[in-house]
Amino acid sequence: xxYVNPEGIREDGRRPLEMRHLHAEIGTVAxxxxxxxxxxxxxxxxxxxxxxxxxxxxxQQLNDQAxxxxxxxxxxxxxxxxxxxxxxxxxxTEISLVxxxxxxxxxxxxxMPRSQIDIFVQVLSADGGTRSACINAATLALAxxxxxxxxxxxxxxxxxxxxxxxxxxxxxEDSAGGPDVTVGILPKLDKVxxxxxxxxxxxxxxxxxxxxATEGCKAVANYIHEVLLENTKxxxxxxxx
Amino acid sequence: MAxxxxxxxxxxxxxxxxxxxxxxxxxxxxxxxxxxxxxxxASEVKAGKGAYLAPHRNTVYASLNGxxxxxxxxxxxxxxxHTVEVSGHKAYGAVPEPGSxxxxxxxxxxxxxxxxxxxCVGPKSVREKFTGIIRQQDVRATEIDKVDMHxxxxxxxxxxxxxxxxxxxxxxxxxxxxxxxxxxxxxSTAGATMVPVSWTEMQCPLTGQTEQRKVAKVGS
Numbered sequence: 001x002x003y004v005n006p007e008g009i010r011e012d013g014r015r016p017l018e019m020r021h022l023h024a025e026i027g028t029v030a031x032x033x034x035x036x037x038x039x040x041x042x043x044x045x046x047x048x049x050x051x052x053x054x055x056x057x058x059x060q061q062l063n064d065q066a067x068x069x070x071x072x073x074x075x076x077x078x079x080x081x082x083x084x085x086x087x088x089x090x091x092x093t094e095i096s097l098v099x100x101x102x103x104x105x106x107x108x109x110x111x112m113p114r115s116q117i118d119i120f121v122q123v124l125s126a127d128g129g130t131r132s133a134c135i136n137a138a139t140l141a142l143a144x145x146x147x148x149x150x151x152x153x154x155x156x157x158x159x160x161x162x163x164x165x166x167x168x169x170x171x172x173e174d175s176a177g178g179p180d181v182t183v184g185i186l187p188k189l190d191k192v193x194x195x196x197x198x199x200x201x202x203x204x205x206x207x208x209x210x211x212x213a214t215e216g217c218k219a220v221a222n223y224i225h226e227v228l229l230e231n232t233k234x235x236x237x238x239x240x241x
Numbered sequence: 242m243a244x245x246x247x248x249x250x251x252x253x254x255x256x257x258x259x260x261x262x263x264x265x266x267x268x269x270x271x272x273x274x275x276x277x278x279x280x281x282x283a284s285e286v287k288a289g290k291g292a293y294l295a296p297h298r299n300t301v302y303a304s305l306n307g308x309x310x311x312x313x314x315x316x317x318x319x320x321x322x323h324t325v326e327v328s329g330h331k332a333y334g335a336v337p338e339p340g341s342x343x344x345x346x347x348x349x350x351x352x353x354x355x356x357x358x359x360x361c362v363g364p365k366s367v368r369e370k371f372t373g374i375i376r377q378q379d380v381r382a383t384e385i386d387k388v389d390m391h392x393x394x395x396x397x398x399x400x401x402x403x404x405x406x407x408x409x410x411x412x413x414x415x416x417x418x419x420x421x422x423x424x425x426x427x428x429s430t431a432g433a434t435m436v437p438v439s440w441t442e443m444q445c446p447l448t449g450q451t452e453q454r455k456v457a458k459v460g461s
Contacts (some may be wrong), residue, residue, distance in 0.1 A: 033368060034331065052336050053369040058410050066336075108293060108304055115336045143276060146331040148291065148304035151277025188277035188302070189295070228275045228306045233251055235330045236308070 003161040003173055011172055012041075019156070019168045019216055020129075024136075024227045026144045034145025038137035041170060042127035047137035049145045051117030065109035070100035070119040072134060078126045080171075095131055102155070102184050102194045103138055108148040117147060128171035129157045131182055135194070136220055143228055151186035152224055153193060156216030158183070158209045160201060165209050167216050181206070183213035187221035254278050270310040274303040280325045286311075287320070291327030305329040334368030335361070339407050342422070345373055345415060347399040353377045355394045357401065357415060372412045375403065379416040380455055392441075392453040393417075398428040402457050423457035 004010055014020070020041030029035035032048035039045075055061040072095045073087040086092075103119060119141070121134040132155035139153045159169045161178045174180055179201045184194030192214075201209065251273050257263040263272070263281075274280070280292055283299040289312060291305040303309060307329035314321050337343060337359055345357035354377065358370040378385045380393050394401070401424045403415035417423045420440070429435045429445035429452060437456045438444045444451045 033334070051368075052333055053367075054371045061410075112333070112336045143306040144331065146305060146329045146333045148293070148333070149276040150293070150295075150302070150304065152275060186277060188279070225275050229251075229253060229273050232273055232307055232330070236251070 001176065003176060004164045004166070008164075010166065012170055016164045016166050017212065019219055020170070022220065022223045024140055024224065026140055026227065026231050032141070032145075034141040034143070034147070036137045036140035036144060037124075038133050038140060040129050040133045040136075040168065042125055043123070043129050043133045044125040045121055045123045045130060045133045045137045047119065047121045047134065047141040049117065049119050049138070049141040049147065051145070051147070052112040052115035053118075055114065055116045061114055064113050066107070066112040066114075067116045068100055068104040068107060068109065068119070069116060070096050070103065070121070070138075072096040072099060072121050072123075074123045074126060074130070078123045095134070098131065098194065098196065099134055099138060102135055102153055103142065105193045106150045106153050106186060107142065108150065111148055126171065128169050128174040129182075131196075132156050132184075132220075135184055136224065140224060140227065144231075151189045151191075152221055153184055154187055154217045154220040154224060155182060155184040155194060156213050156220055157181060158213035158216060160205060160209055165205070165212050167212050179206075179209065181209050181213050183210060183217055185214060185217045185221075187218055254280070264311075270308050272309040273307075274309045274327055275306050276302075276304050278303045280309055280327075285322060287314075287322045287324045289324035289326035291329065292325050301325055303327045305332075332365075335363070335365040336367075337362050337371050337373075337405050337413055339405055341405050342402055343373070343405050343415070344425075345401055345403055347394045347396050347401065350390050350394050350396055352390060355390055356412070357403070359405070359413065359415075360400075362405075373403070373405065373415040374408065374412045375415045375417065379414065379418055382418040385418075393455040394424065395427065395452070395454070397430070398426075399424055399454070400426045402459075417455055417457070420458045423455040425457050425459060427452075427454055 023039040025037045028037050029048045034049040037046045072092050075086050076083045119138050123130045135155040159166045159180050179199040182196045280301045288294045288301045292301050293304050305327045307327050309327045312324040343359050344361040345359045347357045349356045355375045357373050359373050377388050380388045402422050403417050406414045408414035427435050431447045433447040435443035435445050440456050442451045443454050
């Protein structure tokens with residue numbers, strides 16, 4: 001099966017090192033404290049953040065820091081074939097845990113003890129890279145909610161098919177069964193908070209693929225940075241400054 | 242670089258450092274930052290609200306998305322570094338801190354306790370309410386075992402100032418055992434906002450009836 005044709009073009013017309021088109025909006029869920037919509041190509045996710053608020057289950061309350069909860073759901077209409085269970089299945093539970101751990105590492109939880117921060121991410125349209133899109137959307141939503149963070153967290157995936165490292169896999173490329181590396185970084189502090197891989201890779205190729213995914217994360221970080229700055233400028237302008 | 246009329250003079254740290262106008266931008270509050278941007282060295286600035294000091298790198302970074310500004314140090318302090326603060330448009334809701342004075346709304350009054358929803362912590366309001374309990378022994382400082390809860394509080398739109406402590410697993414504990422703590426605003430059975438008469442009574446302006454509350458002594 002050919003994923004990269006002899007001219008070096010992928011199935012959707014991109015080059016191997018090319019990311020999909022990014023688009024983000026902030027403040028889309030009015031009821032939430034912070035919210036964002038993030039699109040990477042055809043993958044579209046929406047994130048809503050509530051908090052810090054009182055811990056609902058007192059037995060889970062942490063005395064010195066905030067409790068971060070995360071829920072990842074994929075409604076029935078998000079994938080090509082109608083999904084059977086939107087949440088609670090093994091994959092959703094695993095991704096919820098992964099996103100929670102990634103975001104918890106960067107939120108300054110010690111500033112909000114005995115409280116709870118809820119992050120809800122829902123995939124509206126799934127075309128590969130939903131995990132990364134969810135982390136990027138959650139970062140934007142947390143920044144919109146004014147929750148203090150160490151740095152923005154950005155994420156991107158990369159793979160290796162037909163002996164070529166490919167950046168930002170689509171669903172078609174992901175379902176090929178080849179390696180799929182997801183990386184999450186704190187771009188300004190230059191630290192890795194998430195590194196996941198399916199299948200296997202020789203160690204030297206693995207380094208290349210991780211490096212590629214990290215470059216993709218930095219590109220996403222630049223875009224998110226621009227979106228946040230533009231949002232602040234618009235708010236300041238409306239305030240009349 | 243041409244700047245459009247809308248975005249007069251806002252700078253990002255990258256552009257500011259390049260043009261050497263970092264300090265100026267901070268003083269004029271025109272520096273736009275996102276979480277993780279460097280605001281200065283720990284030897285020159287202190288981390289204020291919206292910024293934090295990274296433990297190993299001796300640099301102050303921003304933790305919120307918004308405008309960064311300088312706050313000059315108090316003249317008599319030994320540490321003469323400026324404080325860098327970042328103010329976002331949406332500050333996250335306040336979280337109750339032990340020892341702080343809160344504004345709470347009474348919801349239920351029972352024989353030995355009253356429960357209240359904490360609405361503001363200090364001057365900041367919370368996004369979603371927290372629950373607190375006032376115990377009989379915390380209502381006032383004297384004769385604490387002779388307190389009648391129903392003569393101290395009523396649930397009808399009663400707001401009180403109270404001091405917060407951690408409490409138990411179920412709720413925060415609130416105390417009104419000081420002169421300046423207690424009911425600040427209450428509605429009478431007739432529906433009008435009552436006027437305080439003494440530290441135990443409030444009077445309704447419509448009917449002239451006095452009702453008993455533990456009133457806070459506010460103002461000079």
